[in-house]
Amino acid sequence: MGQKNCYAGKVLRVDLTTGTVLTEPLNESWARDFIGGKGLGFRYLFELLPPHTDPLSPDNVLIIFTGALAGTCVATTARTVVCTRSPATGTILDSYVGGAFALQLKLAGYDGIIITGKAPQPTALLIQDERVELRDATPVWGRGIWETDGWMKEQAGDNDLVTLSIGPAGEHLVPFACLTSEAYRQAGRGGAGAVFGSKNLKSVGARGTGAVHVPDMRSFLALYEEILRTNLLTEANLWANATGTPMIVDLSQGAGLLPTRGFSQGVFEGAGGINSDAIQARKRASRACATCPLACGQFTHSASGPMEGPEYETLGMGGSNCAMSDLDAVTAFNRLCDNLGLDTISTGNVLGLAMLMAEEGIHDFGVHFGDVEEYLDATESIAYRRGVGEELSKGARYLARTYGAEHLVMENKGLEFPAYDPRGSYGMALAYCTSDRGGCHMRAWTVANDAFAGADPFTLEGRAEMTMALQNFNSVKWTGIFCDFWAIDAATLTKLLAAGTGQPYTEADIYKIGERIWNLARIFNVREGFRRKDDVPPPAIFDRPLPEGAAAGKNFTREEYEAALSEYYRLRGWDEEGIPTPEKLAELGIPYSIFRAP
Amino acid sequence: MPLKFVNKSCTGCRLCELICSATHFGEFAPTRARIRVNNNPLEGKSAVMACFSCPKAPCIVACPREAISRVGARQPLTIDLQKCDGCGGNPACVPACPYGAMYFDLVTQKALACDLCGGDPQCVKYCYSHAVSLAGVEITD
Ligand code: SF4
Numbered sequence A: 001m002g003q004k005n006c007y008a009g010k011v012l013r014v015d016l017t018t019g020t021v022l023t024e025p026l027n028e029s030w031a032r033d034f035i036g037g038k039g040l041g042f043r044y045l046f047e048l049l050p051p052h053t054d055p056l057s058p059d060n061v062l063i064i065f066t067g068a069l070a071g072t073c074v075a076t077t078a079r080t081v082v083c084t085r086s087p088a089t090g091t092i093l094d095s096y097v098g099g100a101f102a103l104q105l106k107l108a109g110y111d112g113i114i115i116t117g118k119a120p121q122p123t124a125l126l127i128q129d130e131r132v133e134l135r136d137a138t139p140v141w142g143r144g145i146w147e148t149d150g151w152m153k154e155q156a157g158d159n160d161l162v163t164l165s166i167g168p169a170g171e172h173l174v175p176f177a178c179l180t181s182e183a184y185r186q187a188g189r190g191g192a193g194a195v196f197g198s199k200n201l202k203s204v205g206a207r208g209t210g211a212v213h214v215p216d217m218r219s220f221l222a223l224y225e226e227i228l229r230t231n232l233l234t235e236a237n238l239w240a241n242a243t244g245t246p247m248i249v250d251l252s253q254g255a256g257l258l259p260t261r262g263f264s265q266g267v268f269e270g271a272g273g274i275n276s277d278a279i280q281a282r283k284r285a286s287r288a289c290a291t292c293p294l295a296c297g298q299f300t301h302s303a304s305g306p307m308e309g310p311e312y313e314t315l316g317m318g319g320s321n322c323a324m325s326d327l328d329a330v331t332a333f334n335r336l337c338d339n340l341g342l343d344t345i346s347t348g349n350v351l352g353l354a355m356l357m358a359e360e361g362i363h364d365f366g367v368h369f370g371d372v373e374e375y376l377d378a379t380e381s382i383a384y385r386r387g388v389g390e391e392l393s394k395g396a397r398y399l400a401r402t403y404g405a406e407h408l409v410m411e412n413k414g415l416e417f418p419a420y421d422p423r424g425s426y427g428m429a430l431a432y433c434t435s436d437r438g439g440c441h442m443r444a445w446t447v448a449n450d451a452f453a454g455a456d457p458f459t460l461e462g463r464a465e466m467t468m469a470l471q472n473f474n475s476v477k478w479t480g481i482f483c484d485f486w487a488i489d490a491a492t493l494t495k496l497l498a499a500g501t502g503q504p505y506t507e508a509d510i511y512k513i514g515e516r517i518w519n520l521a522r523i524f525n526v527r528e529g530f531r532r533k534d535d536v537p538p539p540a541i542f543d544r545p546l547p548e549g550a551a552a553g554k555n556f557t558r559e560e561y562e563a564a565l566s567e568y569y570r571l572r573g574w575d576e577e578g579i580p581t582p583e584k585l586a587e588l589g590i591p592y593s594i595f596r597a598p
Numbered sequence B: 001m002p003l004k005f006v007n008k009s010c011t012g013c014r015l016c017e018l019i020c021s022a023t024h025f026g027e028f029a030p031t032r033a034r035i036r037v038n039n040n041p042l043e044g045k046s047a048v049m050a051c052f053s054c055p056k057a058p059c060i061v062a063c064p065r066e067a068i069s070r071v072g073a074r075q076p077l078t079i080d081l082q083k084c085d086g087c088g089g090n091p092a093c094v095p096a097c098p099y100g101a102m103y104f105d106l107v108t109q110k111a112l113a114c115d116l117c118g119g120d121p122q123c124v125k126y127c128y129s130h131a132v133s134l135a136g137v138e139i140t141d
């Protein structure tokens, strides 16, 4: 391997406890069956992580993987995935970040990094081609991510080094601490930052001066040029270039599902202050991840400073959900989160819940809807787990259970819901609750097929099938690792993966690999004790219809949801508890022996 | 017609580097590209540079082997790979270029400058934001 296809053919293994660094060949048979990214990351994790490992113990395993096509010219494929057991949920976790980390890691000669153990003191992993070193990171422990990134570049003596770093939030083991790369890009969800922190790992930096190959460059470029023109630079994707995600604010508002005031409303009277027009008024430049012509990053200058963003999720969770109608305030919040290393979705969800709890007289954490100063102070306190931040940092599920707000909370498996209220698009309830990493919209963004597409969003009919199909397809799409914003079809995906890897994949193979990856994640979660009872939405979805907007008064019953869930399990070939059957696993080529049920 | 750069349009995607190395060397190797991007993600800025065959071309004068030539002012450089010996790893032409547009290929140990792809510049074709274009050629989408 290495010269004839897009793989580097090598994986780095780093044991932080002993300080040893080894290279090993990429497992070729796994590469064939799982391709890259999410697939290979999960396969390695499943092999290396013993069941019931405490996510914040030295025994947890961190897997950082490139997609198969990283380092080639194919748009969006320089994304990186971080796989581990999530401290927020206890489920399997795959968290993605754009930018150029995967490009540099691949050019350095590695498909992925496996990190185990715990360093005796703050440590940074510096990868420059075959030179791989652990450095004492004490000088930047406690510092923000932007400073850390600069320090890493100095250590490397190379401005093109790209890092994944944690801030104080990760160091303090906040379960929704993220990794930041290139200042404003995050592996946001599920707490990979806390896993870094628990290992005393401050930053991983990569820079490569090598090359990435494909089996036949001439035909690869010819294929890509055609796809670029006819499949990527088309109306289906160019919204990302023109406006990026902020344009979703008006869509969600129109559909009445824009989380507002702790998910107690679905329309926000101040949406005009945080929508795409507000972003465009402050836009200075378009920014792109490596290889991507879409350049969806809206680089803005506001009173709170320059930044790439905010993106839709932050505008929703940190904006309307906290009743913030001033883009300067949301930008200040976003910059704090990016530098301190907090996931803006979970942080905004937690703050919105805390504000709602104050309004409902349940508990006053000193944060109230629309109060900017409190909001920014609390964000900082969460990252350092001090004062009111100590409680808030434990997440929405903890707050709900401890203070009696279970009727208000919006989360699944401990992962806070992002910015699409399922009462305005019922399919999203199924999407969030059957997601492999808990309340997440990325595995099946069904809202795009109904509420945002003029179809009936107030039904669960057909949503089990839609959710399943999207989950399978995205699983294989993220072996690339392709970005969500390229609405790529299976035929094109198959052609590109085959041309890069040299494997004669067919469309049928591609669908099967997606399903294989999804089932592997499910048996991981089943092994950790997750069952049907964990796949249901929180009570507010059933009991508290939204008061106004397009989704006013809409909700579905527990019985309707359970029926859809049963249908989903049936379509998946899982039993009534959501456990994949031995026949299903055999069909997908997953050896039943690796699935030791508790 | 030489290349023209508009830094404020550059998104930092490095596609030009990848395409340039792929078309010349058959591999994706940004450190072998004849065009280079300098990114500053924190400030949201990028700068892109390649040889644009500047009027004075001090690189030509600097080369002790007379390996660099051009057929006329503002015409792309030709580097004679028979003559160029990489100055034994310490190339004279690289620091001679005031624009940082002459590079050194660590694989071949020879100088590396934009050859305009023989008239059909691939970076221009792939740069969707038109940060690199051909001077004097109107941009149409
Ligand atoms: S392709 Fe264009 S936008 Fe991308 S880095 Fe090169 S010059 Fe900049």
Ligand code: SF4
Pocket: B050, B051, B052, B053, B054, B055, B056, B057, B058, B059, B060, B077, B096, B097, B098, B099, B100, B101, B102, B113
């Ligand atoms: S390499 Fe530099 S000095 Fe030589 S012609 Fe090009 S721009 Fe001018």
Ligand code: SF4
Pocket: B019, B020, B033, B034, B035, B050, B113, B114, B115, B116, B117, B120, B121, B122, B123, B124
């Ligand atoms: S015109 Fe061709 S040789 Fe010159 S920088 Fe662009 S791709 Fe490279």
